[in-house]
Amino acid sequence: MKRRIWLRWTIVVALVLIYVWTFAGIEFNGIKPTAGKITRSIFEGIFSPDWDYVYLPDGEDLLRGLLETLQISILGSVISAIVCIPFAFWSASRKGKSKAASGSGKFVLSFIRTFPELVMAILFTKAVGPGSFAGALALGLHSIGMLGKLFAEEVENMDSGPTEALVATGANRLQVLWFAVIPQVLPGFLSYSLYRFEINVRSATILGFVGAGGIGTPLIFALSSRSWDRVGIILLGIIVMVTIIDLISGYLRRKLA
Amino acid sequence: MNGTGTNGLSRLPKKPSRIKHYLTFVIVLWMVWGSAVQTDSTFKELFTGLPEMWKLIEEMFPPNWQYFDNIVPAMLETIRMAIAGTTFGAIIAIPFAVISASNIVKTPWIIYPARFILNLIRTIPDLLLAALFVAIFGLGLVPGILALAVFSVGLIAKLTYEAAETIDPGPLEAMTSVGANKIQWIVFGVVPQVAAHYVSYVLYTFEINVRAAAVLGLVGAGGIGLYYEKTLGFLEYDKTNSIILFTLAVVLVIDFISTKLREKLL
Numbered sequence: 102m103k104r105r106i107w108l109r110w111t112i113v114v115a116l117v118l119i120y121v122w123t124f125a126g127i128e129f130n131g132i133k134p135t136a137g138k139i140t141r142s143i144f145e146g147i148f149s150p151d152w153d154y155v156y157l158p159d160g161e162d163l164l165r166g167l168l169e170t171l172q173i174s175i176l177g178s179v180i181s182a183i184v185c186i187p188f189a190f191w192s193a194s195r196k197g198k199s200k201a202a203s204g205s206g207k208f209v210l211s212f213i214r215t216f217p218e219l220v221m222a223i224l225f226t227k228a229v230g231p232g233s234f235a236g237a238l239a240l241g242l243h244s245i246g247m248l249g250k251l252f253a254e255e256v257e258n259m260d261s262g263p264t265e266a267l268v269a270t271g272a273n274r275l276q277v278l279w280f281a282v283i284p285q286v287l288p289g290f291l292s293y294s295l296y297r298f299e300i301n302v303r304s305a306t307i308l309g310f311v312g313a314g315g316i317g318t319p320l321i322f323a324l325s326s327r328s329w330d331r332v333g334i335i336l337l338g339i340i341v342m343v344t345i346i347d348l349i350s351g352y353l354r355r356k357l358a
Numbered sequence: 359m360n361g362t363g364t365n366g367l368s369r370l371p372k373k374p375s376r377i378k379h380y381l382t383f384v385i386v387l388w389m390v391w392g393s394a395v396q397t398d399s400t401f402k403e404l405f406t407g408l409p410e411m412w413k414l415i416e417e418m419f420p421p422n423w424q425y426f427d428n429i430v431p432a433m434l435e436t437i438r439m440a441i442a443g444t445t446f447g448a449i450i451a452i453p454f455a456v457i458s459a460s461n462i463v464k465t466p467w468i469i470y471p472a473r474f475i476l477n478l479i480r481t482i483p484d485l486l487l488a489a490l491f492v493a494i495f496g497l498g499l500v501p502g503i504l505a506l507a508v509f510s511v512g513l514i515a516k517l518t519y520e521a522a523e524t525i526d527p528g529p530l531e532a533m534t535s536v537g538a539n540k541i542q543w544i545v546f547g548v549v550p551q552v553a554a555h556y557v558s559y560v561l562y563t564f565e566i567n568v569r570a571a572a573v574l575g576l577v578g579a580g581g582i583g584l585y586y587e588k589t590l591g592f593l594e595y596d597k598t599n600s601i602i603l604f605t606l607a608v609v610l611v612i613d614f615i616s617t618k619l620r621e622k623l624l
Contacts, residue, residue, distance in 0.1 A: 123441045126434065127499055139494045172393035179390050215609045219485070219573045220602060223590060227414055229407035233397035238404070307485040310577055314397065320486070321577075324493050332490070336482070343481040 139329065146333020154334050163338045166316035171342070173233050173308065173315050174301035177240025182294040185245040189252030196261070206253070214246030218304060222313040233314030240301050240308075248297050255289035292357045295350045302346050306339050418599040425600040429585055433608060435499065436581035439574070440567040443503045447510020448560045454515035455556075459522040461530075462548060473519075479512035484570045488579040502579035506567045513563050514556075521555040522548060558623045561616045568612050572605045 155163045192206025222239035229235050263281035272280070309317020316335060323331040394400070457463050458472040484505050491501030530547045538546070575583020582601060589597040 119441065120445075123438045126438050127442060127503070129500065132500075133494075133496050136494050143490065143494075169397065172397050175389055175393045176397065176399055211610075212606070215569065215606050215613075216602070217569065217573045217605070219576060220586060223586065224411075224414060225407075227590075228411035229403055234399040234403060237393075237397060237399055303481070303483045307483050307489075310485065310489065317486075321489065324489055327493075332493075336486075336490075339486070340478065340481045344477070347481075 142329035143332055143336075146330040147337055148333075149330070150334035150337055151328075151330040152334070154331055155338075161319060163316075163319075163334060166319050166335070167338055167342050169233055170305045170315040170317075171302065171346075173236045173313075174240060174298060174305040176237035177244060177301050177305070178294055178298040180237065180241030181244030181248050181297065182290070184241065185249040185252055186290075188245060188249035189256055192249060193253040193256035195257060203253075207250075210246050210249040210253075212246075213243065214250070216243065216246070218243035219307070219311055222308050223311045226312050231312035231314075236305060236308040236313030236315055239313060240304060243304075244297050244301060247300075248293060251293040251296075252286070252290055255286050255293070259285050288357050292354045295354050295357075299347055299350050302343055306343075414595060417593075417595040420596065421599040421603055422594070422596040423600065425597045426604060429582060429601055429604060432575075432582040432585055433604060436571045436575075436583075437568065437608070437612075439499055439502045439579075439581050440506060440564060440571040442499075443506025443571070444510050444560060444564045444567050446503065446507035447563065448514055448556075450507065451511045451514035451518060452556075454511060455518035455522060456544065458515060458519040461523055461525070461527070462544065476512050476515050479508060480516065482509075484509040484567075485574065485577060488574045489577040492578045497578045497580070499580040502571065502574045502581060505574065505579060506570060509570070510563045510567060513566070514559050517559040517562075518552065518556050521559075522552050525551040554623050558620045561620050561623075565613050565616050569609055572609070 188206060188210060192203050192210055194200065194203035218239055221243055222236055225235035225238045225242075226232075229238065259282065263285065264277055267277045267281050305315045305317075306320075307315075307317045309315045309319070310321050312318070316339060320332065320335045323329075323335060454472060454476060457468050458476060460469055463469055487508055488502055488505035491504045495501045495504070525548065529551070530543065533543045533547045571581050571583075573583045573586075575581045576586060578584075582605060585601050586598060589595070589601065
């Protein structure tokens with residue numbers, strides 16, 4: 102009982118110290134007088150958007166920007182879903198496999214996961230030039246971190262019965278892979294890939310901030326040129342697209358499960 | 359049974375049609391191929407980019423260790439931003455979680471609008487929120503904190519109300535039967551059952567926010583992200599590498615502490 106009280110007070114003191122440290126270091130110099138006006142303009146933009154921007158016969162418009170965003174996320178998701186498979190088998194810990202092997206794989210995956218994807222996108226724009234391809238590569242590489250981890254869990258949870266049965270009947274490794282492993286892990290792999298695709302659609306909307314293509318490019322231009330009604334319609338477009346993708350992908354994932 | 363023959367094989371059920379699978383495969387392939395063509399993504403481009411990429415990596419090593427002294431204040435600022443944003447978000451999330459849980463509030467016209475707002479918030483990436491708030495409030499930590507706070511509300515409130523909906527109804531019924539009012543009902547019936555989950559979700563959101571805060575500076579919302587632009591602009595890739603490594607180390611340490619705390623909680 103005494104220990105519990107001690108523990109409680111330590112937590113309280115630690116929290117107080119953390120918050121004092123946090124808020125003592127934040128300087129707050131008031132809100133810009135224009136803040137209210139700009140907020141109102143953005144909301145006006147959302148509720149009375151610049152509809153003309155949705156489709157322009159020639160050149161950059163909302164629909165093309167959103168389509169490009171989708172294409173980046175499709176490519177990124179497919180790249181990562183394929184590349185992460187060896188990583189998944191590497192980092193999955195299974196019977197008769199050394200701890201060092203799976204441990205090193207897990208470490209590599211968590212390293213990739215913590216590497217910010219926006220920084221990755223900047224580096225890829227330096228390598229392959231600015232544009233959607235850099236964005237797709239950045240998403241593809243970054244997603245390996247999470248997908249690899251989820252895929253590995255799927256491999257770990259696999260039932261070893263079918264594999265053993267096939268080995269007992271004299272199947273070679275390729276046959277074991279094709280008839281025992283793939284049928285078991287494929288639904289999970291597909292479902293996680295779709296889930297990651299949902300995340301990638303959100304991420305792809307901001308890749309344009311660093312020159313890696315998608316709807317972020319016109320958005321950052323609209324923000325810096327203060328055309329709030331255009332910011333409004335782009336935001337609306339993003340919200341609608343993300344919601345629709347979530348609905349479709351969620352439906353497909355429920356069917357897979 | 360089977361009039362045509364005694365052969366057992368003929369009674370086997372027909373193989374299910376695979377047309378649907380093939381069709382799905384073709385559609386996915388078409389989508390990938392279309393995306394690749396539209397975005398000019400080719401293997402050729404990738405391979406011509408590889409030497410460039412390698413040069414970049416070579417320039418990044420060895421990292422500039424002296425540069426750490428310059429970025430420590432910015433890193434502390436990043437952590438402050440994440441703590442403040444998560445805290446505000448966590449506080450605002452509580453009422454949202456309460457009015458979205460269908461076993462606490464029984465009126466549909468309160469629950470569904472509240473959930474709709476939460477869903478809306480979660481469709482917008484945190485960096486986009488930060489860019490908006492920078493436009494509204496100007497450069498600095500404040501837009502970053504606000505962006506993280508709004509993002510945290512969406513996440514924490516959703517996770518918490520889902521946890522609240524799965525609590526044991528027994529204590530709640532007991533409270534009702536002894537005549538507790540709504541406030542007492544929530545404080546003594548719901549809170550003790552949800553508190554541990556809530557704290558765990560706040561820590562989880564904090565982990566996400568630390569990662570997000572590290573790049574918010576790219577849109578002008580303070581923290582270490584500002585230094586990416588500075589170093590990349592001057593092509594000082596060794597310094598960029600120091601920032602990346604420092605961020606990775608901090609994120610891993612915070613993740614480790616937070617995960618340990620969460621394991622203790624649940």
